Amino acid sequence: MNFESIYNDCFPFWNTLSKSDKEFLCTHSSKVYFDKEQAVHSNTECTGLYIVKSGKLRLYMLSEDGKEITLYRLSPGEVCMLSASCVLQSITFDVYIDAEEPSECYMINAAAFHTISERVSAVKIFALETAVSRFSDVMWILQQIVFMSMDKRLAIFLYDEIVSSSTDTITMTHEQIARHLGTAREVITRMLKHFAADGILNVTRKGIYITDKAKLQQLTH
Amino acid sequence: MNFESIYNDCFPFWNTLSKSDKEFLCTHSSKVYFDKEQAVHSNTECTGLYIVKSGKLRLYMLSEDGKEITLYRLSPGEVCMLSASCVLQSITFDVYIDAEEPSECYMINAAAFHTISERVSAVKIFALETAVSRFSDVMWILQQIVFMSMDKRLAIFLYDEIVSSSTDTITMTHEQIARHLGTAREVITRMLKHFAADGILNVTRKGIYITDKAKLQQLTH
Structure with a gap:
């Protein structure tokens, strides 16, 4: 695995590192695969720093009684730092990370990254x-x-989805959308019915089809 | 004004600076006073970095229709960085800052601080x-x-208030509490009535008196 060329592309500091520091980070790197919905990171562990190669990771908060809210999602080329929060002592909260799609990532061991970050300011x-x-x-x-x-x-959520996926269809369940937004499934189902009555979308068993993109966009303002 | 000894106390990097960098920051420093409820910073301006000497600053978000929610408050000795968000290019959101009490602060001009921060990693x-x-x-x-x-x-809000002020009385109005929590005054008034009926507190025109601290604390768990 040639981590060098990958890291050269995604770390602005890469060329300021010494040859031995580069080798050290590459030695403590691995390639990892996650199935759809597999847990990437949970709670207080300090797993490591991830670079998304393909797929999508979702970072979220989880309450004691199982409620969720999505904080943000990471696409190919993006770096996940909060899974290595021990590198950043000033971070004192916990996040959960799942693969939203089958995902391939590069991972640098947290302790190894920490060692270098303590020595090299960049x-x-x-x-x-x-x-x-x-x-x-x-x-x-x-x-x-x-x-x-x-x-x-x-x-806003539906509009961002169709823009980022370049389709007019959202194949998530109402339950999944509810978890993204930190609310109950019933709330989402009820609102989608209103949107459908307004001619903005159709709800079918296969997904949500946006029929009037302009009208949906108006609602986001 | 001897900024040197103040900065020596609150900036861990102070002694790593050259004499001329120290002088540069001190030359671009000033002492500022804010009355109770005076605006310290609003929106997209990049005012500067504040160090609270006395009093209390409140950082909050403000919606287009005037709704607020408190993010956090700064006490003496604490440094306010978000009022100099232009120093941190990765910050793209706006906050508002008011003085919650009459407050004295030291301020370092944002551009001056930016200049040094670009040159000195610490x-x-x-x-x-x-x-x-x-x-x-x-x-x-x-x-x-x-x-x-x-x-x-x-x-949680009431309990934090009495702990941080070391009294049993909260002299805020229901409106002020509502603004901290991002809700309507009516909601706070209704809940305080419930708390009063449960023997946790008394609501008078002068303020809220906590009569059963242990019971209040139980509600925070």
């Missing part, structure tokens, strides 16, 4: 900046939850 | 770590909003 700055940029994603979620009605949040 | 790492540690505070708020009932959130 590595530490990269780790912190990656975490801070996710802070912005989470603030957007918080803003939606506190200030927006659930129908607007659902419209 | 300064950049400090800025990022300060931001990331607040990420944890915001995750705690998000967790409360998504997973907890409003009565539990109110109990």
